[in-house]
Every structure is written in C-alpha cells, then in structure tokens.
Amino acid sequence: MKKIFLSIVTLAFGFSFISCDLDEPSYGKTTSNNFYKKQSDIAEALTGAYLQLRTTWNEYALNFYFVGDCSTDDALKGSSDGDRAEVMELQNFMVYTTNGEVGRRWEILYRLINRCNDVIAHAMDAQGDKDILTRYMNEAKALRAFGYYSLVTTFGGVPLITSPMQPEEILRVPRASADDVYKQIVSDLNDAAALPAKDKYSTEEQYHLTRGFAKTMLAKTYMFRGDFQNAEKVLRDIVETDHDYALLPDYGMNWRKEYENSSESVFELPNKVYDKSIATGTNVPHFFTSRDVPGYQGYGFHVPTTDLFNAFDKDDPRQTYVFTRTGDRYVGDKQAQDNHQSATGFHDYKMTVPSVDKAGFDVWMISYNIRLIRYADVLLLYAEALNENGKAPEALKYLNQVRQRARNTNPMDPRKDQQAYVPVVTARTLPDITVTNKDELREIIWHERRVELAMEGWRRDDLMRQRRFGEVMKAYAAKYNVQKGRNFNDKRDYLLPIPQGEIDKSNNVLTQNPEY
Structure with missing residues (x-):
C-alpha cells in the first residue's frame, strides 16, 4: 500500500503528464513515441490518471461535495458570502457561465478522461503481461466512465473524446448528445465489469478500481436513465451473486x-500520509470544519441544513455521525467544538478529522481517506429498483438491512469524550418497514437514502434522477423563506452551464445550455 502512495507522489512532482483543460493534450515532453512501450509505462500512466481525482489544491472531492450537496436542501455553502462566492452562486441558483467551481469540475474531469484515453489507447500494444495490461485498460475505462457520468449528469451532452487528440483537434469536437455519452459510459463499464473483485487485489493495489465499482456505476447510470429493469439486473449481480x-x-x-477501505467501501480516495514531508494527504476536511476551535480552524463550508437535521428521527443514532454540534469534544482535544459561526449550528461530521489524528501534519495534507461510494448506497438503489419493478416485498429486505444496521449503531461516538446530544435508542427505534404500496414505499426509500447518505455528495444526483430537483428546492425556499431554491428554473437549473472559457476557445463549436 505504501508503494502506491509514493508512486503517486513521484508522478505528481516528476512525471510530465500535465493537462488542465479540454483543449490541452494529456502529454508534454512525454509522447507516444518515447513512452507507453512497457508494462511499467502503462502502470505509471494509470497512476497518473488516478491522481487527477486527488491533486492537491484541486481535489475532485471538494467539488463533488460543493456541487452534490450545497446546491440542494442538505447543505449550505457556509462561511461569509464573499468567501468561495462561486459556491454561493450554486447554492442560490444564480450561476454565471464563468463560475469557477463549474469550470473546476469540467477541468478536473477532462484531465481525468484525457489520461484514461492514453492508457486505453496504448495498453495493449505495450510489452508485458497481457492479462495485467488488460486490467490496466479496464481500470482506465472505469475511471473514464466515472468522469463522463459526472459530466453528463451535470452538464448534459458534452464533447465525447475517447482517444488521444491534439489541441487543435479537440477544439473542433462539438457536444455529443447525452444519449451517446451514456452509451459510451455503459460500454466502458460493461468492459470494466471484468475487473477483479475487491479482495483479489494485493495490499499494494487495494485502492484500484474493482468489478464492484464498475457495476455500481453501471447501476447508477441505469437508475439515472430510469431504466429500472437493467438496474435491477446489475444490482442483483452485486448483492446476490458477487458478495x-x-x-x-x-x-x-x-x-x-x-x-478505511472496509468491507463497505466501494470507492474510496486514498489520502494516507506515510512520510510527513511528502504531500500525499487531503485538504478537503480543512474546508469543512469550524473556524473557532484550536486544531480545526477550517473554513466552515459544507454546513448541514436545518431541513436535513429535521429529516432524522430524534432517536436515529446516525445523526451522531452526520452533525457536529457545539459542545462535542473529541478525545485529546482541550476545547469542545464551537459552531457559533455556522448558520445552522452544525458542521459536517463525516469530514471532521479529530485533531489527535492530525497531530504533526500540515492542515493541507490531512491523512484521511474520502469515502465516495458505500455498499449502503448499493442496497438502497437495489431496494428502489425492485420497488419500481413491482417487487416491493423483496425491496423491503434490502431497505430493512440498512435500517437494522442504523438502529444497532452506537449513539455515543467513541471518538468523543463529550457529546452535546446522545439519541435515546429504544426497541421502537427505526422499526422495519412493512409498507408494500409502490408509491408509499418509493417515498420511504427516497427518505432513507437522504438520511443514510447525508452529506456524502449524492443528494443532487438523487434529486436529478428522481425528476424532483426543482420541486424540492422551491419547496425549501418557501418553507424557510430563503433565497436558496427561490430562483430555481426548471428549464435551466437541472444542468450547469458549459464554462464560457471552453466555448470561447472552441470558437463557439461548443454551445451553451438553455437559459444561460
């Protein structure tokens, strides 16, 4: 495991694969004429692709949470209005085509896609073990599919680039239809489903993408498209066959x-720090913690809303692990959490790393893995697909697995020696659901997804695919008499704008989304 982190660092500082935008090539001094010849070259190129999701100061996870939660009823941008103002635009649906956070998403994901294209194009021509080279190619396909899924679900149709191209060629590529992008995603993920299972990787490669990741993203793709039949098939394979x-x-x-990287982890970004002089950590948690507590002193972004808090049953022990409150104190801290600058009184627990775990580290390289997809997400998707396909009794089995685990959770966080609120768990806490009416059960499953996956970046994705994003956000604005959600335009805000800089560089080959 240590080897993979050090190889990533080596690439970060020494490898000349630099690209920032859609129109930049994914190579600099290194070209296909002097690289990609050996298995080790392809391995380094693949590591370079993985690295695009966790580049210091430009980590995809930060954008994932800002876009996925702060534009929804689950989270506020937090901090002062002028601090990271581009996220405030997302929150209030007043997004300009020059929005920096929107541009950052486009930039990171196309850097990822460009790197993956290099691996896919050259892997099978390199000298080495063909089985390993095929795996590298399929890992790149899984990563590319993730990149395109993240693009198409927020921008709609985007330029579909599936092979290495020169800048002047890229600038002539128009937007593909969303249907064509989804077809490419499905094709890539079907190929990547041949990847090894999670437990088949060596310790050094334990964070490489697996068949479970590929199938989960394939299921998410089908769910987003409303194809519940195919989603059920893939999810059944994950849950009932692969195990x-x-x-x-x-x-x-x-x-x-x-x-970290537990039995529940489907996709996790590794940020373990082995050598404190090398920046292999993450800075994302520092953005989300309180400004006012020694050892934390973050930016106070990604604040859970009161509406999210009210969505939890008062005795649901999961809220202990969603909301950090004033008065909570982690073991080893001298001062309790102080959230007085938070608009709701809460901060994000899941991205709060206790100061004892950060001792000796720079706040910009925190040793903390970011969990992007958990198995609980898979089980709830499966329950939803089954219910949509008229199999409510079967859906209850998987819904109630998640609820049973929740009610068996310790309401007192063992990482704290002082907790402001401890849910009182009784025999009546989170009882099994028995409802089999399709419409009623759909609402219950949607609610369970909200509380189980709270603050994990998937709320916007859910509201989008459920075709109720505008409805929920306008209701939020009316309920709390706030700006957030009031400006939601159903003809515009299901998609983000195409970054104006990309349109300009393409000489208007790229077209803008409606109403922007």
Missing part, C-alpha cells in the same frame, strides 16, 4: 481511520 461487500456492524465505523 464482494458487506455493511459494517456500526454506521459510525465508516469514518474511523481503522476502517
């Missing part, structure tokens, strides 16, 4: 360092 994953016995374990 690659299992829920941890306690919900709170998911965010403790001793359970």
Whole structure:
C-alpha cells in the first residue's frame, strides 16, 4: 500500500503528464513515441490518471461535495458570502457561465478522461503481461466512465473524446448528445465489469478500481436513465451473486481511520500520509470544519441544513455521525467544538478529522481517506429498483438491512469524550418497514437514502434522477423563506452551464445550455 502512495507522489512532482483543460493534450515532453512501450509505462500512466481525482489544491472531492450537496436542501455553502462566492452562486441558483467551481469540475474531469484515453489507447500494444495490461485498460475505462457520468449528469451532452487528440483537434469536437455519452459510459463499464473483485487485489493495489465499482456505476447510470429493469439486473449481480461487500456492524465505523477501505467501501480516495514531508494527504476536511476551535480552524463550508437535521428521527443514532454540534469534544482535544459561526449550528461530521489524528501534519495534507461510494448506497438503489419493478416485498429486505444496521449503531461516538446530544435508542427505534404500496414505499426509500447518505455528495444526483430537483428546492425556499431554491428554473437549473472559457476557445463549436 505504501508503494502506491509514493508512486503517486513521484508522478505528481516528476512525471510530465500535465493537462488542465479540454483543449490541452494529456502529454508534454512525454509522447507516444518515447513512452507507453512497457508494462511499467502503462502502470505509471494509470497512476497518473488516478491522481487527477486527488491533486492537491484541486481535489475532485471538494467539488463533488460543493456541487452534490450545497446546491440542494442538505447543505449550505457556509462561511461569509464573499468567501468561495462561486459556491454561493450554486447554492442560490444564480450561476454565471464563468463560475469557477463549474469550470473546476469540467477541468478536473477532462484531465481525468484525457489520461484514461492514453492508457486505453496504448495498453495493449505495450510489452508485458497481457492479462495485467488488460486490467490496466479496464481500470482506465472505469475511471473514464466515472468522469463522463459526472459530466453528463451535470452538464448534459458534452464533447465525447475517447482517444488521444491534439489541441487543435479537440477544439473542433462539438457536444455529443447525452444519449451517446451514456452509451459510451455503459460500454466502458460493461468492459470494466471484468475487473477483479475487491479482495483479489494485493495490499499494494487495494485502492484500484474493482468489478464492484464498475457495476455500481453501471447501476447508477441505469437508475439515472430510469431504466429500472437493467438496474435491477446489475444490482442483483452485486448483492446476490458477487458478495464482494458487506455493511459494517456500526454506521459510525465508516469514518474511523481503522476502517478505511472496509468491507463497505466501494470507492474510496486514498489520502494516507506515510512520510510527513511528502504531500500525499487531503485538504478537503480543512474546508469543512469550524473556524473557532484550536486544531480545526477550517473554513466552515459544507454546513448541514436545518431541513436535513429535521429529516432524522430524534432517536436515529446516525445523526451522531452526520452533525457536529457545539459542545462535542473529541478525545485529546482541550476545547469542545464551537459552531457559533455556522448558520445552522452544525458542521459536517463525516469530514471532521479529530485533531489527535492530525497531530504533526500540515492542515493541507490531512491523512484521511474520502469515502465516495458505500455498499449502503448499493442496497438502497437495489431496494428502489425492485420497488419500481413491482417487487416491493423483496425491496423491503434490502431497505430493512440498512435500517437494522442504523438502529444497532452506537449513539455515543467513541471518538468523543463529550457529546452535546446522545439519541435515546429504544426497541421502537427505526422499526422495519412493512409498507408494500409502490408509491408509499418509493417515498420511504427516497427518505432513507437522504438520511443514510447525508452529506456524502449524492443528494443532487438523487434529486436529478428522481425528476424532483426543482420541486424540492422551491419547496425549501418557501418553507424557510430563503433565497436558496427561490430562483430555481426548471428549464435551466437541472444542468450547469458549459464554462464560457471552453466555448470561447472552441470558437463557439461548443454551445451553451438553455437559459444561460
């Protein structure tokens, strides 16, 4: 495992694969004429692709949370209005075509896609073990599919680039239809489903993408398209055939360092720091913690809303691991959490790393893995697909697995020696659901997804695919008499604008989304 982190760092500082925008090539001094010849070259190129999701100061996870939560009823941007103002635009649906956060998403994901294209194009011509080279190619396809999924679900149709291209060629590529982008995603993920299972990788490669990741993203793609029949087939394969994953016995374990890359983790970004002089950590948690507590002193972004808090049953122990409150104190801290600058009184627990786990580290390289997809997400998608396909009794089995784990969770966080609120768990806490009416059960499953996956970046994705984004946000604005959601335009705000800089560089080959 240590080897993979050090190789990533080596690439970050020494490898000349630099690209920032759609029109930049994914190589500099290194070209296909003097590289990609050996298996080790392809391995380094693949590591370079993985690296695009976790580049210091430009981490995809930060954008993932800002776009995925702060534009929804789950989270506020937080901090002062002028601090990271581009996220405030997302929150209030007043997004300009020059919005920096929108541009950052486009930039990171196309850098990822460009790197993946290099691996896919050259892997099978390199000298080495063909089975390993095929795996590298399929890992790149899985990563490319993730990149295109993240683009098409927020921008609609985008330029579909599937092979290495020169800048002047890229600038002539128009937007493909959303249908064509989804077809490419499905093709890539079907190929990547041949990847090894999670437990088949060596310790050094334990964070490489797996068949479970490929199938989960394929299921998410089908769900987003409303294709519940195909989604059910893929999800059944994950849950009932492969058995690659299992829920941890306690919900709170998911965010403790001793359970990194656990049985529940489907996709996790590794940020372990082995050598404190090398920046292999993440700076994302620092953006989300309180400004006022020694050892934390973050930016106070990604604040849970009161509406999200009210969505939880008062005795649901999961809220202990979603909301950090004033008065909570982590073991080893001398001062309790102070959230007086938070608009709701809460901060994001799941991205709060106790100061004892950061001792000796720079705040910009925190040793903390970011969990992007958990098996609980898979189980709830499966329950939803089954219900939509008229199989409510079967859906209840998987819905109630998630609820059972939740009610068995310790309401007192073992990482704290002082907790402002401890839910009172009784025999009546989170009882099994028995409703089999399709419409009623759909609402219950949607609610369960909200509380189980709270603050994990998937809320916008859910509201989009459920075709109720505008409805929910306008209701939020009316309920709380706030700006957030009031400006939602159903003809505009289901998509983000294409970055104006990309349109300009293409000489208007790229076209803008409606109403921007």
